[in-house]
Amino acid sequence: MRIGPANVEPYLAIFGRYLREQGLPVTQQRRAVARAVFSSPQHQSVEDLDRVLRENDVRLGKATIYRTLDLLVRSGLVEEHDFGEGFKRYEHRLSRDPVHHHLVCIESGEVIEFRSEELQRIVEETAARHGFRPTHHKLVIFGLSRASQESGADVPYRGITCPIEATGTGEAGGSGGASAAAEAPGSGDST
Numbered sequence: 001m002r003i004g005p006a007n008v009e010p011y012l013a014i015f016g017r018y019l020r021e022q023g024l025p026v027t028q029q030r031r032a033v034a035r036a037v038f039s040s041p042q043h044q045s046v047e048d049l050d051r052v053l054r055e056n057d058v059r060l061g062k063a064t065i066y067r068t069l070d071l072l073v074r075s076g077l078v079e080e081h082d083f084g085e086g087f088k089r090y091e092h093r094l095s096r097d098p099v100h101h102h103l104v105c106i107e108s109g110e111v112i113e114f115r116s117e118e119l120q121r122i123v124e125e126t127a128a129r130h131g132f133r134p135t136h137h138k139l140v141i142f143g144l145s146r147a148s149q150e151s152g153a154d155v156p157y158r159g160i161t162c163p164i165e166a167t168g169t170g171e172a173g174g175s176g177g178a179s180a181a182a183e184a185p186g187s188g189d190s191t
């Protein structure tokens with residue numbers, strides 16, 4: 001991917017202003033990382049950004065990329081996501097709907113965004129019912145994208161998930177779920 005043209009300049013200017021407010025220098029490295037993030041609508045990992053930067057003949061250490069991403073997140077211009085993949089992903093929050101949610105394909109890693117007014121309404125109603133003042137919320141739906149399903153991917157076995165099943169038979173009210181784990185240690189009589 002070629003890093004985009006002039007349309008990211010206003011965002012770079014805002015980031016530059018943030019850095020100056022923090023007493024930090026606006027270096028070429030920081031601008032390069034910010035430009036790579038702002039140039040893509042994707043949810044990019046550090047690996048993705050490193051590759052994009054190399055494709056654009058910018059060679060930076062991973063530590064510099066991490067530190068700059070940290071600053072971008074703290075500036076509020078970039079959002080950090082942990083989709084449980086063992087690494088973080090980053091997306092810029094500019095010129096798009098800040099309230100959106102994600103579908104994450106567990107096979108390909110594809111991230112699809114969606115918006116839902118209905119979900120927004122449920123959040124507001126639920127918060128109101130509990131006298132709760134919401135600040136933000138996240139919904140991530142994991143599964144297989146259409147493309148992954150069509151290429152033959154299947155959902156892997158994820159072990160026993162039903163607590164009633166785990167506690168075995170004859171337990172009335174086994175829906176508590178904790179009894180199996182609580183019973184386990186020391187229950188065997190080893191001499």
Ligand SMILES: [Zn+2]
Nearest residue numbers: 043091100113
């Ligand atoms: Zn997103």
